[in-house]
Amino acid sequence: MTGAVARRYAKALFALAKEEQVLEQTAEQLQRMAALGDDPAIGPTLRSPLLSTERRRQLAQTLARDLSLSDLLTRFVGVLADQQRLDQLPAMAEYFQLLLDQELGQVRITMRSARTLDAQQQEQIAGAFARLTGKHVVPTLAVDPELLGGIVVEVGSKVYDGSVRTQLERLAKELGGTAVL
Amino acid sequence: MKRAPTGLALAAILFAGSALAEEAGHGHAHETASPLWPLLFSTINLAIFLWVLARYVLPPVREWVHHRRSRVVQALEEAAAAKAEALRLREEWERRLADFSRSVEEMLAQARQHAERERARILEAAHKTAEAIRRDAELAAAYEVRRTQEQVRADLVRQAVRLAEQAARTQLTADDQQRFVAEFLKQVEQ
Numbered sequence: 446m447t448g449a450v451a452r453r454y455a456k457a458l459f460a461l462a463k464e465e466q467v468l469e470q471t472a473e474q475l476q477r478m479a480a481l482g483d484d485p486a487i488g489p490t491l492r493s494p495l496l497s498t499e500r501r502r503q504l505a506q507t508l509a510r511d512l513s514l515s516d517l518l519t520r521f522v523g524v525l526a527d528q529q530r531l532d533q534l535p536a537m538a539e540y541f542q543l544l545l546d547q548e549l550g551q552v553r554i555t556m557r558s559a560r561t562l563d564a565q566q567q568e569q570i571a572g573a574f575a576r577l578t579g580k581h582v583v584p585t586l587a588v589d590p591e592l593l594g595g596i597v598v599e600v601g602s603k604v605y606d607g608s609v610r611t612q613l614e615r616l617a618k619e620l621g622g623t624a625v626l
Numbered sequence: 627m628k629r630a631p632t633g634l635a636l637a638a639i640l641f642a643g644s645a646l647a648e649e650a651g652h653g654h655a656h657e658t659a660s661p662l663w664p665l666l667f668s669t670i671n672l673a674i675f676l677w678v679l680a681r682y683v684l685p686p687v688r689e690w691v692h693h694r695r696s697r698v699v700q701a702l703e704e705a706a707a708a709k710a711e712a713l714r715l716r717e718e719w720e721r722r723l724a725d726f727s728r729s730v731e732e733m734l735a736q737a738r739q740h741a742e743r744e745r746a747r748i749l750e751a752a753h754k755t756a757e758a759i760r761r762d763a764e765l766a767a768a769y770e771v772r773r774t775q776e777q778v779r780a781d782l783v784r785q786a787v788r789l790a791e792q793a794a795r796t797q798l799t800a801d802d803q804q805r806f807v808a809e810f811l812k813q814v815e816q
Binding site for chain 1: 779780784786806814
């Protein structure tokens, strides 16, 4: 769950990007920067309390240049370094993407299935959820053999579970739910 | 003081009587006298003797007899009183004995009633305890049966789920997956 601090920074960045009409570009660059923050070789250094504010700012600016970030995002990263909020980058990127999806009238869904879904199945599922949410659907696919069969779709915090694994677990609970183990 | 002259008079009379009798005897031997003299002297002696007896002996004797009678009467009265007291005590003790017997009977009856009540109470408590033990045992047995049943059921369910998992891994086909997706979409769109 995104924290209040991350949401506040993300909203500010979103307003500036919208004003400069670089919402999608900013979202994509923010995702790259957040991924760098998750890198085990770079992230701990960026978040290290031993680093001085000036040194942390220089490091963040260097990374921004290497990633070819926009001026807006470069300045934003510098502010985060000054305020020691670089550890909030992944949460900010997530919330920024949510704001962007709302702005564009789209919703992101994750489809997990036991077998690879063919194009027709993907279209059917995306269409069903587009009708359900009334928004354009941006799907993400994943294969999970542990589902045994069927499919699980996550839309935001909601989970639509049609997997064989879950059905078996439900059946087992109904049959032996009162078992003393 | 009064006794000395009286004693002297008595002795003189007795001596005179004896002397007259002896003189009458001597006279009889020397001369012929009236045969009534000895009788007369004996009669006088007897009279004197009787008078002396009546005068000096009888009063103390009478007094002693009277005293003795009084003592006997008193003793008899005391004996009668003692007898009456003894009778009263006997009656009282007989009454007490009767009361005691009755008390003993009452005590025995009370003791029997108490023992009967105690026996009934102990029996009731024993029945209650036995009933509680039986009920607990039944509950414990029922719990064990239910627990065992549920364990068996849980084991069966686990085995069934495991077998179903194995079957799903090895036997589900692309068509099955297609069918699952179709059912899923149908449920989502409902």
